[in-house]
Amino acid sequence: MSETWDIAVIGGGNAALCAAITAAEAGARVVILEAAPKPYRGGNSRHTRNFRCMHDGPLGPLVESYTEDEYLADLLKVTGGKTHEGLARVAIRSSEECLPWMQDHGVRFQPSLSGTLSLARTNAFFLGGGKGLVxxxxxxxxKLGVTVLYEAAVAHLERAEDRIVWLDYTHEGKNHRIHPKAVVVASGGFQADTDWLARAWGPAAKNFLIRGTPYNRGVVLADLLDQGVEQVGDPTQCHAVAIDGRAPKFDGGIVTRLDCVPFSIVVNKEAERFYDEGEDVWPKRYAIWGRLVAAQPDQVGFVIIDAKSLSLFMPSVFPPIEAESIEALADKMGLPPDRLRATVDAFNAACGDTSKFHPTELDGVTTTGIDPPKTNWARPITEPPFYGYSLRTGVTFTYLGLKVDERAQCSVGNRPVANLWAAGETMAGSILGQGYLAGFGMTIGTVFGRIAGKEAAAHANAS
Known part of the structure; x- marks a missing residue:
């Protein structure tokens, strides 16, 4: 292309857009290079629903308050303390100012959400979902004059010492090279490259499903890491959840997620339970189940519930398997009927007083005498018809990424790369060492996208 750009933003999802908008408002000439076709623009952001937000009082659709310390405590709990607290606090503190910024830039939110998800205080839900936001x-x-190129696949960023000097990409069947003053990488993780996943995880990863876009293949990430740009994170750590086993290999999105685990028992292919289904409320603990299922034989699990629990959760896009007896359900799901019957009977016998059952709070309705226990919402599975779902590991995004500082800037050794910034899933491992907190990926992308856009524009304007 003959045009000269101040800033090239690689990627087309939430973080990329926040960076591009912020930079354009600062007077920079910005081009977005989005690998996906236009109907699939937006990366994983297309499938999101909400944004986790700190606030000291009611804010937009959020009720009451959600303080910095509480937010951080929730994050530390799900990550087991494996987080960069400084960067986490940047994301948390900045989230409060992000919500009105989002509204000012066209995002609309649903009224406060109550009920099964327990998120009225903590998470603001987008009107129209992630596609509405994108x-x-x-x-x-x-409107700000940002140029967007679709099916523009970046192949290489050339680093010379502490600078990116050019960028190569393909578009409309031709190779192009541009020399932007600054680059923001917001092109996601490597999860859609299942060969890379298998190298990190082993052959079991071939059985994983990819919840999001098939275009996040880590090409730019690998290119920069090969050139010595600092990396962060473990390639086996990722945001992985248990999704409906009937979901497609790629791009099934949020509608394939199963939220029924707290009200169920979960068994492996041998009809044996393997973890406490009632450990915590779903928005805080749902993301552990992808890894738990990944550790089971053939990387598959099975949810078993009865009629009284069917209305307590948001269903998958696929209907549950239904039967009038546990044995008949086992037959339909390919499980050993006698062993499933024995597992259900042992669980039922371990359940006690259920009078304090409360589906949206930790209710202490627990089992006794079985291992693993179920520490909340433990009710006998006795009321026909009985229902089941198969579970597989659904990878949302990987945590191996580009290491950044509080200015979202990348580095080589101890030296910053003067004109390279990263935002969103491609640097989320700078904050997330393991685990996940509902809505936090959008927080990271929004906060660090805005930071990257501001810093890149300041650099470009001073050049």
Missing amino acids: NAYYRTAR
Whole structure:
């Protein structure tokens, strides 16, 4: 291309758009290079639903308050303390100012959400979901003069010492090279490259499903890491959840997630339970189940519930398997009927007083005398018809990424790369060492996308 750009933003999801909008508002000429076709623009952000937000009082659709310390405590709990507290606090503190910024740039939110998800205080839900958010940002970017190229696959960033000197990409069947003053990498993780997943995890990863876009293959990430840009994170750590086993290999999205685990028992292919299904409320603990299922034979699990629990959770897009007896359900699900019957009977016998059952709070309704226990919401599975879902590991995004500082800047050794920033899933491992907290990926992307856009524009404007 003949045009000269101040800033090239690689990627087309939430973080990329926040960076592009912020940079354009600062006067920079910005091009977005989105690998996906236009109907699939937005990366994993298309499938998101909400944004986790700190607030000291009611804010937009959020009720009451959600303090910095409580937010951080929730994050530390799900990560087991494996987080960069300084960067986490940047994300948390900045989230409060992000919500009105999002509204000012076209994002609309649903009224406060109550009920099964327990998120009225903590998470603001997008009106129209992730596609609504992505489309709003693209409209805003267009008004600001941002150029967007679809099916523009970046192949290489050339680093010379402490600078990116050019960028190569393909578009409309041709190779292009541009020399932007600054680059923001917001092109996600490597999860859609299942060969890379298998190298990290072993052959079991071939059985994983990829919840999001098939375009996040880690090409830019690998290119930069090969050139010595500092990396962060463990390639086996990722945001992985248990999803409906009937989901497609790629791009099934949020509708394939199963939220029924707290009200169920979960068994492996041998009809044996393997973890406490009632450990915590779902938004805090749902992301552990992808890894738990990954550790089971053939990387598969099975949810078993009865009629009284069917209305307590948001269902998958696929209907549950239904039967009038446990044995008949086992037959339909390919499980050993006698062993499933024995597991259900042992669980039922371990359940006690259920009078304090409360589906949206830790209720202490627990089992006794079995291992693993179920520490909340433990009710006997006795009321026909009985229902089941198969579970497989659904990978959302990987945590191996580019290491950044509080300015979202990348580095080589101890030296910053003067004109390279990263935002979103491609640097989320800088904060997330393991585990996941519902809505936090959008927080990271929004906060560090805005930071990267601001810093890149300041650099470009001073050049």
